[in-house]
Each structure stands twice: as C-alpha cells, then as structure tokens.
Amino acid sequence: MAKILVVDDLEVNRILLSQLLKGDGHRVLCVNDGLAALDALTEFQPDLVLLDVIMPKMSGYEVAPLIKSHAKDVYLPIIFITALEDRDSLKRCLAVGGDDFLSKPFDQVILSAKVMAHCRTRELSKRVVRDNELLTYHQNKSEREYQIVERIFQNALAEAGEKDEAVAFYLSPAASFNGDVLFYTRSQTGSLYIMLGDFTGHGLAAAIGTLPASRIFYAMAKKGLAVAKIATELNKELYQLLPDDMFCAASIIEMDASGKYLTAWLGGLPDAYLLRHESNDIKALCSEHMALGILDNIEFESTVLTYSLKPKDRLLLITDGVIEATNRFEQQFGEERLLKLIQNHNEVDDIHDIQARIVKSVNRFANAIEQHDDISLVLMESKPGQMLATDPTQAGALPVTLNLKLNTKDIRQADPALKIIEMLGALEPVQRHRNNLFVILSEAYNNAVDHGLLGLDSGLKNTESGFYEYYAVRDKALKQLTEGHIDIEVSYLPERHLFLIGVSDSGAGFEHDKVPTFDDDCEYGRGLKLVNELADKLYFNRKGNQICIEYSGR
Amino acid sequence: MALSKALSADGQLLTIQISGKFDFNLVQSFRNAYNDLGEGKPEIIIDLKEADYMDSSALGMLLNMRKSLGDSVSEIRIVNTNEQLKKIFQISRFDKKFTIE
Numbered sequence: 288m289a290k291i292l293v294v295d296d297l298e299v300n301r302i303l304l305s306q307l308l309k310g311d312g313h314r315v316l317c318v319n320d321g322l323a324a325l326d327a328l329t330e331f332q333p334d335l336v337l338l339d340v341i342m343p344k345m346s347g348y349e350v351a352p353l354i355k356s357h358a359k360d361v362y363l364p365i366i367f368i369t370a371l372e373d374r375d376s377l378k379r380c381l382a383v384g385g386d387d388f389l390s391k392p393f394d395q396v397i398l399s400a401k402v403m404a405h406c407r408t409r410e411l412s413k414r415v416v417r418d419n420e421l422l423t424y425h426q427n428k429s430e431r432e433y434q435i436v437e438r439i440f441q442n443a444l445a446e447a448g449e450k451d452e453a454v455a456f457y458l459s460p461a462a463s464f465n466g467d468v469l470f471y472t473r474s475q476t477g478s479l480y481i482m483l484g485d486f487t488g489h490g491l492a493a494a495i496g497t498l499p500a501s502r503i504f505y506a507m508a509k510k511g512l513a514v515a516k517i518a519t520e521l522n523k524e525l526y527q528l529l530p531d532d533m534f535c536a537a538s539i540i541e542m543d544a545s546g547k548y549l550t551a552w553l554g555g556l557p558d559a560y561l562l563r564h565e566s567n568d569i570k571a572l573c574s575e576h577m578a579l580g581i582l583d584n585i586e587f588e589s590t591v592l593t594y595s596l597k598p599k600d601r602l603l604l605i606t607d608g609v610i611e612a613t614n615r616f617e618q619q620f621g622e623e624r625l626l627k628l629i630q631n632h633n634e635v636d637d638i639h640d641i642q643a644r645i646v647k648s649v650n651r652f653a654n655a656i657e658q659h660d661d662i663s664l665v666l667m668e669s670k671p672g673q674m675l676a677t678d679p680t681q682a683g684a685l686p687v688t689l690n691l692k693l694n695t696k697d698i699r700q701a702d703p704a705l706k707i708i709e710m711l712g713a714l715e716p717v718q719r720h721r722n723n724l725f726v727i728l729s730e731a732y733n734n735a736v737d738h739g740l741l742g743l744d745s746g747l748k749n750t751e752s753g754f755y756e757y758y759a760v761r762d763k764a765l766k767q768l769t770e771g772h773i774d775i776e777v778s779y780l781p782e783r784h785l786f787l788i789g790v791s792d793s794g795a796g797f798e799h800d801k802v803p804t805f806d807d808d809c810e811y812g813r814g815l816k817l818v819n820e821l822a823d824k825l826y827f828n829r830k831g832n833q834i835c836i837e838y839s840g841r
Numbered sequence: 842m843a844l845s846k847a848l849s850a851d852g853q854l855l856t857i858q859i860s861g862k863f864d865f866n867l868v869q870s871f872r873n874a875y876n877d878l879g880e881g882k883p884e885i886i887i888d889l890k891e892a893d894y895m896d897s898s899a900l901g902m903l904l905n906m907r908k909s910l911g912d913s914v915s916e917i918r919i920v921n922t923n924e925q926l927k928k929i930f931q932i933s934r935f936d937k938k939f940t941i942e
Binding site: 476513543547548590594702704708721722723726730751754820 | 850860866886891898902905925926
C-alpha cells in the first residue's frame with residue numbers, strides 16, 4: 288500500500304483516479320493545482336505523484352522539478368497524466384523530471400502496474416538511502432575512533448623520537464598505518480636496542496598490538512635486558528593478546544655500548560644484511576624463528592645470533608614492503624635489486640645516504656602504479672655509545688640499624704649479603720652503592736664463615752684445581768657444621784653519609800697484623816683487599832673474630 | 842642467579858652470560874661453560890649485562906679461567922659491566938689483565 292498524490296484541475300479525473308487507486312488499497316490525496324501539490328508534500332509525504340500538465344496557478348512542468356528537489360535523495364516517482372498524441376510535451380515531461388506517463392482515458396490494469404512498479408523502485412531507493420546513512424554513520428564513527436587510536440599510537444611511539452647517530456631509518460607515515468613499527472632506544476649502559484616489526488594486516492587492527500609491544504620493548508631495553516628476554520616477553524604478551532591470525536614478524540637487535548658486539552633475534556622478517564666495512568662484504572642474516580605471537584611460551588625459541596663488529600660495520604633491516612614492492616609489469620623489486628643498491632656500501636660515508644638511496648629506488652620502481660608507502664627499513668652503524676648519566680640523588684633521611692644473629696642452621700642455608708641489601712633496598716644510597724655494599728658484606732661474611740667457623744686455608748686457592756677443591760671442601764665442612772654463630776650489624780647514618788658494618792663470629796679469631804693490598808702478589812686474600820680499597824676504614828678486634836667497616840662511598 | 846652460554850654460528854665467539862649474582866655459587870657451572878671449546882681458538886665474551894652483584898670469588902673464577910685456558914682462546918673480554926662492577930675490576934687491577942668494556 289502506498290500514499291499517492293493526485294494533482295489535476297479536472298474533478299472528473301481526480302474522482303476517477305482516486306477510485307481506481309483506492310480500489311488497489313492505496314491511500315490517495317487529491318489536489319487541483321501545482322501550488323496545492325507543493326503544500327501537500329510535507330504533510331502527506333506521498334510515495335508517488337500523478338501529475339496533470341495543464342493546470343491553473345502552476346503547471347505540471349513547473350511543479351515537477353520542485354517536487355523532485357523536495358524528495359532529495361529518495362526516489363519520488365512522478366507520473367504525468369497526458370494525452371498520447373503530443374510528442375513534444377511528452378519529451379518536455381521527461382526533461383523536467385517526469386518518470387512515466389499515464390494516457391487518457393485511464394486503463395485500470397496499466398495504472399495498477401505502473402504504480403506498483405514505481406513504488407517498488409521507490410522502496411529500493413529508500414533502502415539505499417537508509418543503508419547510505421548507516422554507512423556514513425559507521426564511517427564517521429570509525430574515522431573518529433581511528434583518530435583517537437592514532438593519537439594514542441603516536442604518543443606511544445613518541446619515545447622513539449630521540450635521534451641516535453648510529454641509526455638511520457625510513458618508516459611509512461602513521462596516518463596510513465600499515466603494520467610496520469620501529470622502536471629504538473639506548474639502555475642505561477649505552478647499548479643500542481632496535482626492534483623493527485611488521486604486524487599482519489593494516490589500519491586499526493594492525494595498530495592494536497603496537498601499544499603493548501612498544502611498552503614492553505622500551506621498559507626492557509632501557510633496563511638493558513637481554514634480547515632473548517625481550518623477545519620472549521613480547522611473544523608472551525602478543526600471543527595472549529592477538530587473535531590467531533594476527534602476529535608480528537620482527538627483528539630485535541642489540542649493539543653493546545662499545546659498538547663491538549651485535550646480538551640479534553630474527554623472527555619472520557626478510558633477511559637482514561650485515562655490511563662489513565673493511566671487506567665490503569654483505570652477509571645475509573636469515574630469520575631463524577617464527578614471528579612473535581604465534582607460539583606459546585613453551586614452544587617459543589629465544590636463541591639469538593651474536594656477531595662481533597668492527598667500526599663502521601652496518602646492519603640493514605627491512606620489512607617485506609621493500610622487496611615486494613611491485614611495478615606495473617607485476618614485477619617485484621626483489622632482493623637482487625636491493626643487493627645491487629648496497630653493493631658498494633663502504634664507499635658511502637653516511638648511513639642516511641644508503642637509506643635514502645633504497646627508498647628512492649624502491650619508490651621509482653613502484654611509482655608507475657601508485658605511491659608506495661609500505662617501505663620500512665632501518666640501518667644501524669657500529670659506533671660506541673655513551674653511558675647515560677644517572678641522576679644525582681639525595682641521601683635518605685633516617686638512621687637505620689639492622690641486626691642479624693645467624694645460628695648454624697642459618698649459616699648452612701643462608702646467603703645473607705644479598706638479603707641484607709634487599710632489606711635496606713628502600714634507602715637511596717643503598718641503591719647507588721649496592722654492589723660495593725654487597726662486596727663488603729659478602730667478603731666480611733664469607734671471611735667469618737670460611738676462616739672463623741670452618742677454619743679453611745686460603746692457600747688452597749693458589750692452584751687451579753685447588754681453587755675448585757677449596758669450594759668443595761667448604762661445601763662439605765659447612766654441611767658438617769654443628770656449632771657457632773655469626774652476628775651481623777649494619778647501620779646507616781645519613782648525616783654522615785656513612786654505613787657501619789660489623790661482622791663477628793664465634794670462632795677462635797686469627798692473625799690480623801696486616802690487611803693485604805693488591806700490590807702484594809698473592810693469589811688469595813683478594814676479598815679483604817677489595818673491602819680495604821672500597822671502605823673508608825677497616826679494622827679487626829684484638830681477637831680477630833670481629834671485623835668493622837666504615838663505608839661512605841666517597 | 843643464572844648462567845647461560847652460546848657459541849656463535851662460526852664457532853668463533855663463546856658468550857657466557859651471567860645474571861643476578863656472580864659469586865662462588867656459580868663455581869661449577871662457570872667452569873663447565875668453558876670446558877670444551879674445541880680447537881677453534883674462539884674469543885670469549887663474559888656478558889655481565891644482567892649481573893647485579895659480584896664479589897672476590899667471581900674475580901677468582903675469572904682468573905682461574907684465564908689460567909686454565911691459556912693460549913686456547915684468542916681473547917677474553919668482559920662486556921656490559923655496569924659502573925659499580927667496573928669499579929671492582931679497576932680496584933682489583935683486573936683492567937690490566939682483561940679487556941673490560
């Protein structure tokens with residue numbers, strides 16, 4: 288059933304048409320001129336208009352285009368009521384927007400058929416408009432969401448912004464995110480970490496994995512953790528997070544601070560190339576693992592490749608966009624063209640020039656069909672890095688004293704030096720001096736155990752086999768220990784920036800005329816020598832079963 | 842506290858990585874790590890990137906390694922030493938006996 292507007296100045300036509308249409312079950316509104324027809328549009332919302340040509344006030348020719356423009360995008364059929372013989376006026380009817388004709392005298396069957404056909408088309412048109420609206424809505428929504436994600440994405444990657452003179456790279460702009468990511472940073476000790484990754488897919492879906500990946504990479508790389516560990520952690524996270532058909536092919540690289548050693552975990556990207564400066568050789572480093580996010584923790588392999596580097600040795604990492612760039616003859620750029628480009632790499636002084644050369648060449652190759660934005664590559668050059676300075680920080684404010692009394696059972700099991708450091712770990716100066724404090728505590732304690740309680744002879748350590756024998760004897764003696772105790776006291780006096788460390792044992796004591804120094808050519812007693820060098824003061828009690836150490840770290 | 846080792850693909854580089862505490866608890870595993878080197882005269886890297894603590898027993902183990910390997914290695918390098926560990930190497934004059942980076 289449709290709503291039909293009949294526009295005719297002849298009452299007889301209006302009545303006749305109205306009856307015929309109502310007979311088909313339609314709702315009908317009749318008006319007698321063009322102006323009245325326009326007025327009725329908004330209120331009645333017709334699905335079809337039957338329009339007479341010659342009318343007072345406004346003719347059919349004049350009103351037809353106005354009706355059409357009122358209908359906007361939805362198809363509102365106009366059927367002109369006309370006499371057959373007039374060909375010119377028929378033509379004009381179509382020109383002003385008419386869709387069909389109904390000739391007088393009216394034929395019921397033809398009228399019904401035409402109305403039905405045009406209403407069907409209108410229904411289709413309505414559906415298209417509805418679908419379009421829905422589509423536009425979703426498009427706007429996804430665009431807005433994309434903008435948000437892109438913002439987050441850029442913020443997450445902003446950390447990589449620091450320039451590093453050992454790195455040159457090209458990465459497609461984030462606006463057309465293609466799944467390629469590059470992270471790089473220096474650790475506290477100056478090692479350079481690089482990760483080039485290629486997530487499956489494009490756009491939003493591909494971008495999702497980059498957030499946790501960048502977070503993990505930067506946190507772990509800044510701490511200077513091993514490449515294998517970083518790869519394992521990234522894989523664990525992506526395996527958990529990404530759906531089965533999504534993963535991240537990646538190369539994770541570390542060059543140590545001296546620029547002499549390279550560690551690489553290669554999973555799923557095209558071959559990396561090690562460019563040797565001295566020999567001008569190119570060595571392809573083949574990916575030996577599956578991409579990140581595919582294997583569970585148990586199956587995942589974190590083995591890395593290690594290489595020694597000489598000055599100006601370079602490493603080139605690429606994603607598949609480089610070698611798979613296609614020209615209009617459906618040819619791919621390929622490894623051969625790439626290798627040719629870098630064959631005289633040691634004549635190029637600046638890695639940025641090699642990078643620019645590759646990008647230019649790939650673009651020129653593929654440009655014939657479309658602008659390629661899928662190229663991602665990074666070049667790294669062996670150069671020693673600099674240690675990052677640690678912040679000078681303030682000393683803790685409260686004095687602290689820690690007392691430990693270890694009985695034989697504790698001594699057999701415990702390894703107290705590290706535990707004490709951990710207990711005092713909240714003190715900032717402990718953090719800064721933790722290895723020195725560890726050495727002092729460990730040496731003082733082991734001295735008390737080895738010589739005070741177990742009565743071992745360090746002279747054993749003078750030969751290679753004796754060294755191991757010493758620890759075997761120690762182990763055995765420790766297991767048989769039945770009496771004795773060791774007291775440890777550690778105090779921190781913030782106003783003097785001083786640690787006081789006292790270790791005493793229940794043993795008989797020993798000769799302590801002289802604390803050895805490193806200038807003596809003796810292979811043992813190294814521990815006390817170390818403590819003596821680190822500490823401000825070191826002294827024993829008369830009996831020789833108690834050692835006191837003052838340490839300020841200055 | 843852990844130790845891991847990796848021999849490079851060309852057999853020229855043995856990397857021994859130590860994490861956590863480098864002390865006498867590692868005596869046996871450290872010795873095992875360089876026991877069968879073959880004839881290739883490889884270079885040995887002691888990677889201390891993840892080593893947080895080290896005491897005189899570690900120094901003893903390093904010296905022993907050098908003594909026992911002698912000419913069967915081309916070089917022994919100690920790499921990725923943080924500043925606190927570097928200081929221990931310095932005051933024990935180890936920087937004269939090993940390459941420390």
